[in-house]
Amino acid sequence: MTIASTSRLARPAPFTPKRPLSVSSSNDLSTPSVLNTTKKYKAALSSESRLRTTKAPVHSSLAPVPGTPIKSNDGSRPKTPSTPRGTSPAPGFFMGPGDMSMDVSRVDPEEALVDCETLEAGDVSAEIDEGELPIPEYGKEDKVLVSIRIRPTNGHQAWDSSVPHTIKLLPQHAKTALSSAPEFHFDEVLSGSENKHIYNAVARSHVCAAMEGYNAVIFAYGQTASGKTFTLSGNEDQPGIIPRAMKDVFSHIRRAPTREYLLRCSYLEIYNETIYDLLSPPSVSATQPVQIIGQGVLAPLREEVVTSLKGVREVMERGERHRRTASTDWNERSSRSHSVFRLVIESRERGEGKAEASGRQTPGPRPPTPGGTRLQTIGGRSVQMSVLSLIDLAGSEKATSDKERTREGKYINTSLLTLGSVIGTLAENAAKNKSDHVPYRNSKLTRLLQPSLSGDARISVVCTINPDVNAVTESTSTLQFASRIKRVQLNAKKKEVVDTDALIERYRKEIEELKNKLSEREAEAPVRNRRLSAREQIDESKAMKDLNARIQQLTKLILTSQTVDEGKGDDSRPASPSKVDFDMSPYQLQQELLGARRQLESQATQILSLEAALLARPELPPDAPETEKDKLIADQQKTIRELEIVVCGYEDNLGEPLRQVREDVEREWEGRLAEEVTRREGKEAWAAELVKQLEKEKKVRMTLEDERRALAAFVSKFDSLGLGGGNMLSSSKPVPPLPSSSMRAKPTFGSRVGNGGLGIVIEETESPMRIDLKNQPSLLAQTPEEEWSLMDDVSFDIEVGKAKVGGVVTKRAESPLKEVLARKENIPV
Numbered sequence: 101m102t103i104a105s106t107s108r109l110a111r112p113a114p115f116t117p118k119r120p121l122s123v124s125s126s127n128d129l130s131t132p133s134v135l136n137t138t139k140k141y142k143a144a145l146s147s148e149s150r151l152r153t154t155k156a157p158v159h160s161s162l163a164p165v166p167g168t169p170i171k172s173n174d175g176s177r178p179k180t181p182s183t184p185r186g187t188s189p190a191p192g193f194f195m196g197p198g199d200m201s202m203d204v205s206r207v208d209p210e211e212a213l214v215d216c217e218t219l220e221a222g223d224v225s226a227e228i229d230e231g232e233l234p235i236p237e238y239g240k241e242d243k244v245l246v247s248i249r250i251r252p253t254n255g256h257q258a259w260d261s262s263v264p265h266t267i268k269l270l271p272q273h274a275k276t277a278l279s280s281a282p283e284f285h286f287d288e289v290l291s292g293s294e295n296k297h298i299y300n301a302v303a304r305s306h307v308c309a310a311m312e313g314y315n316a317v318i319f320a321y322g323q324t325a326s327g328k329t330f331t332l333s334g335n336e337d338q339p340g341i342i343p344r345a346m347k348d349v350f351s352h353i354r355r356a357p358t359r360e361y362l363l364r365c366s367y368l369e370i371y372n373e374t375i376y377d378l379l380s381p382p383s384v385s386a387t388q389p390v391q392i393i394g395q396g397v398l399a400p401l402r403e404e405v406v407t408s409l410k411g412v413r414e415v416m417e418r419g420e421r422h423r424r425t426a427s428t429d430w431n432e433r434s435s436r437s438h439s440v441f442r443l444v445i446e447s448r449e450r451g452e453g454k455a456e457a458s459g460r461q462t463p464g465p466r467p468p469t470p471g472g473t474r475l476q477t478i479g480g481r482s483v484q485m486s487v488l489s490l491i492d493l494a495g496s497e498k499a500t501s502d503k504e505r506t507r508e509g510k511y512i513n514t515s516l517l518t519l520g521s522v523i524g525t526l527a528e529n530a531a532k533n534k535s536d537h538v539p540y541r542n543s544k545l546t547r548l549l550q551p552s553l554s555g556d557a558r559i560s561v562v563c564t565i566n567p568d569v570n571a572v573t574e575s576t577s578t579l580q581f582a583s584r585i586k587r588v589q590l591n592a593k594k595k596e597v598v599d600t601d602a603l604i605e606r607y608r609k610e611i612e613e614l615k616n617k618l619s620e621r622e623a624e625a626p627v628r629n630r631r632l633s634a635r636e637q638i639d640e641s642k643a644m645k646d647l648n649a650r651i652q653q654l655t656k657l658i659l660t661s662q663t664v665d666e667g668k669g670d671d672s673r674p675a676s677p678s679k680v681d682f683d684m685s686p687y688q689l690q691q692e693l694l695g696a697r698r699q700l701e702s703q704a705t706q707i708l709s710l711e712a713a714l715l716a717r718p719e720l721p722p723d724a725p726e727t728e729k730d731k732l733i734a735d736q737q738k739t740i741r742e743l744e745i746v747v748c749g750y751e752d753n754l755g756e757p758l759r760q761v762r763e764d765v766e767r768e769w770e771g772r773l774a775e776e777v778t779r780r781e782g783k784e785a786w787a788a789e790l791v792k793q794l795e796k797e798k799k800v801r802m803t804l805e806d807e808r809r810a811l812a813a814f815v816s817k818f819d820s821l822g823l824g825g826g827n828m829l830s831s832s833k834p835v836p837p838l839p840s841s842s843m844r845a846k847p848t849f850g851s852r853v854g855n856g857g858l859g860i861v862i863e864e865t866e867s868p869m870r871i872d873l874k875n876q877p878s879l880l881a882q883t884p885e886e887e888w889s890l891m892d893d894v895s896f897d898i899e900v901g902k903a904k905v906g907g908v909v910t911k912r913a914e915s916p917l918k919e920v921l922a923r924k925e926n927i928p929v
């Protein structure tokens with residue numbers, strides 16, 4: 101189907117099919133909306149909490165301070181109506197086959213466009229339109245906008261926020277009387293229960309930035325029950341940032357009569373380190389968790405096209421029903437997961453049915469292309485694309501009395517800690533101009549936020565704190581996180597997809613004109629040259645050369661643009677390596693790296709050519725008419741814009757992914773190297789220990805050898821004195837084996853032989869002393885070298901001090917054997 105005329109009068113025609121398509125479009129504001137039927141944008145309330153929210157006014161429904169769990173009256177903890185994913189979906193909960201048309205993969209984006217004429221009155225924020233509030237400038241800085249929201253408390257306040265932009269701990273609550281009470285400064289320090297001024301102060305500038313083509317992220321951080329969900333989602337009386345932002349989106353569309361928009365939503369949660377799609381049926385999302393397959397690219401993720409505020413609400417309501425909340429010791433409806441609501445905004449200038457003129461056909465429904473644009477660039481109209489992410493983080497918390505909640509709490513705390521360390525590293529890098537490795541990959545939350553935290557988005561953080569005295573530690577930690585994130589450097593750029601067809605057409609035209617000029621000049625050259633001086637002739641030939649160079653440059657540019665165009669596939673943007681799967685093998689990663697480098701070179705050439713083209717632009721004489729000057733300025737601005745887009749594309753598509761690939765390869769090899777070093781060190785230590793043991797063994801054996809000789813001498817002397825029996829001298833008994841490792845476990849003789857002992861006992865009848873010791877081989881020679889290694893320790897048992905000789909007990913206190921062995925066994929001589 102082709103796009104019909106988009107002129108104002110004929111406008112309704114192309115978009116008439118849109119309303120019936122929309123599951124959400126309605127003029128009927130009296131229809132109870134999601135906001136009208138539930139207090140919060142969370143899962144359906146349990147009966148107890150519904151009772152509580154309807155009876156209690158907003159101010160009195162404050163949750164108790166974490167750290168001081170207030171149990172219910174009967175002493176038991178509050179009931180835990182945990183909300184597992186959509187076990188009993190409400191009627192109409194899933195889209196029927198007819199409604200499925202709003203799933204982005206089944207919708208022709210060109211038919212679901214929204215613009216100022218198709219908006220309904222109820223879609224637009226009356227507050228903003230009537231009030232004409234100025235948009236704060238915060239979002240335009242390259243810093244994170246950090247605000248603190250202090251929730252009301254029924255207890256004693258520990259913080260003073262009377263000075264604007266400042267929050268200070270009251271001195272009496274400082275850790276010690278000596279330490280000074282901490283004081284923090286932020287962009288905003290807000291309090292109270294009104295959500296309107298919170299939205300205007302912390303979110304509005306970022307929503308506007310998203311509508312202008314910048315990625316924007318708004319998230320709430322803080323301890324459990326400090327008011328994150330209240331700030332983001334709010335309730336019926338006080339709609340929070342998300343509903344107000346959605347209204348603002350439609351207000352913005354109404355204020356931009358020259359543009360048309362395609363809006364698509366997705367909603368996901370990170371629960372226990374798994375990402376679930378809150379918009380797909382629970383059975384599907386449970387079995388197919390969402391994967392992060394590249395720089396912020398998520399799949400499978402259901403995206404739904406929305407054309408009205410009611411549509412957005414319905415999508416959110418459906419997602420909220422799937423979200424996991426449960427009652428904890430501190431919050432009756434605590435978020436057990438981090439939730440991310442994403443609105444992808446695509447827009448382009450409204451045109452007058454140029455689709456046919458450019459030869460492009462509206463392609464009809466296309467397969468989902470995660471991360472890519474769905475609008476077509478038509479007839480010179482480039483497509484601007486941005487993502488607005490609204491994130492409600494789960495709150496940090498202490499262990500609770502419930503096992504399941506504690507397990508969830510561990511995951512929550514770990515991912516928040518990782519977020520803290522990522523922010524810490526980014527802040528350090530920014531402060532010290534370093535590029536230390538940022539541990540994005542340590543949690544799903546930080547991986548998801550990676551593109552934004554690396555500077556690709558404008559970020560606003562609302563840190564919620566409970567000012568109660570019992571929550572001072574948690575609040576201080578939140579404020580420290582807020583201070584760190586304030587130092588993170590951002591560098592968000594507009595995302596625009598150039599209509600390469602139009603660009604090429606422009607280049608072709610210019611080439612034609614230049615060629616005509618060149619041939620005219622060449623034809624006139626013979627006549628003209630006769631009139632010109634030598635110097636003028638040189639100038640003339642230089643001008644002709646320049647013309648030629650410009651033609652060549654443009655020809656090259658056409659080629660480059662076409663190459664980029666061919667590689668772009670369905671995404672209508674330069675083929676980008678941003679869909680690199682970083683879990684690939686090092687070889688595959690290297691291949692990716694190579695491919696990316698090639699593309700980098702091609703884009704670098706394109707940049708050079710554009711720069712050269714910019715420089716080669718003819719200068720206008722000072723007296724040229726204003727209209728010509730304006731035309732030249734407009735032309736140059738267009739070229740500058742194109743140049744910026746190419747540079748942007750180069751940075752976005754290649755800079756970061758390239759760095760990522762290199763980092764991943766390096767990290768993998770560094771890991772392997774470290775493992776190898778550790779293994780080697782272990783082996784070296786083992787070898788050193790072995791050598792030490794061997795030395796020890798050697799020493800013991802040498803001592804024993806000395807001892808054996810002394811003993812032999814002693815026995816012969818003993819015998820020569822005629823104290824031993826003659827028959828004993830020439831004992832024909834088999835020579836008992838000398839101690840060796842194998843003998844240690846095998847007793848040989850004598851009552852004291854045992855347990856690996858030497859077993860030397862001088863007995864009248866069977867004493868081994870009677871053997872011919874002189875002829876015994878050396879102990880050192882007896883044990884082969886390799887056996888030493890088997891002797892982990894030499895432990896000899898010996899009966900020293902007494903020797904029974906012919907029934908007479910002889911004292912042998914001065915025996916060197918005793919001395920040596922006593923030393924070995926560490927017993928006093």
Ligand SMILES: Nc1ncnc2c1ncn2[C@@H]1O[C@H](COP(=O)(O)OP(=O)(O)OP(=O)(O)O)[C@@H](O)[C@H]1O
Nearest residue numbers: 163251293324325326327328329330431434435495
């Ligand atoms: N500024 C505020 N004004 C009035 N009520 C508030 C405010 N902030 C929080 N509350 C109330 O306090 C309770 C807890 O708030 P909320 O659920 O928003 O906390 P949370 O930080 O999202 O907690 P968790 O991390 O456990 O999900 C709710 O009943 C909420 O209405």
